[in-house]
Amino acid sequence: MAEIITEPLGPGTAVVAVDGEVTFSNVAALDHQITVALAEATNLVVDLTAVTFIDSSGLSTLLTASARAREGGGTVALVVAQDEPPSIFRFRGVDRLLALYPSREAALAALS
Numbered sequence: 001m002a003e004i005i006t007e008p009l010g011p012g013t014a015v016v017a018v019d020g021e022v023t024f025s026n027v028a029a030l031d032h033q034i035t036v037a038l039a040e041a042t043n044l045v046v047d048l049t050a051v052t053f054i055d056s057s058g059l060s061t062l063l064t065a066s067a068r069a070r071e072g073g074g075t076v077a078l079v080v081a082q083d084e085p086p087s088i089f090r091f092r093g094v095d096r097l098l099a100l101y102p103s104r105e106a107a108l109a110a111l112s
Contacts, residue, residue, distance in 0.1 A: 002026050002051070004033045012074075013111060014041035015104065019050035022058035030058065034065045042074035043111045047104055049081045059094055066098055075099065077107035 002020040009015060014037040022030055037044055046062060048054070066076040077099045101107040 002030065004030055006033050006037050008037075008040060009108070012041055013043045013045070013108070014038075015045045015047055017047040017050070021053040022051055022061075023053070023055045024057040027057045027061050031061045031064075034061065035068075038065065038068055038072065038074070042069070042072055044069055044074065044076045045079060045104060045107045045111070046076060047079040047107075049079055049104075051081075062098060063094065075111060077101055077111055079104050079107050 005017045007015045069076045
């Protein structure tokens with residue numbers, strides 16, 4: 001089960017931090033938190049550094065979030081634990097569709 005924490009960071013930006021596994025069984029909670037965050041912020045950082053596993057339903061949720069943010073004139077930035085994105089991001093081509101950063105600070109700097 002994933003723990004999800006949302007942090008508003010002032011006008012226009014929020015962070016959703018996820019800890020644990022993101023799977024079909026709990027992805028609805030992540031989608032809900034992202035939807036709430038994007039209702040109040042244009043840009044979103046999704047911090048995945050504490051995620052131990054993410055399946056295709058989690059990737060789909062992140063891609064959908066990115067599309068929603070773009071519709072509102074914003075961006076979604078993902079923070080991954082390594083400088084090299086996890087293989088699931090490369091395998092599915094997500095690393096070419098979403099902005100991946102090695103730290104929360106780098107993601108926030110790119111959004112400003």
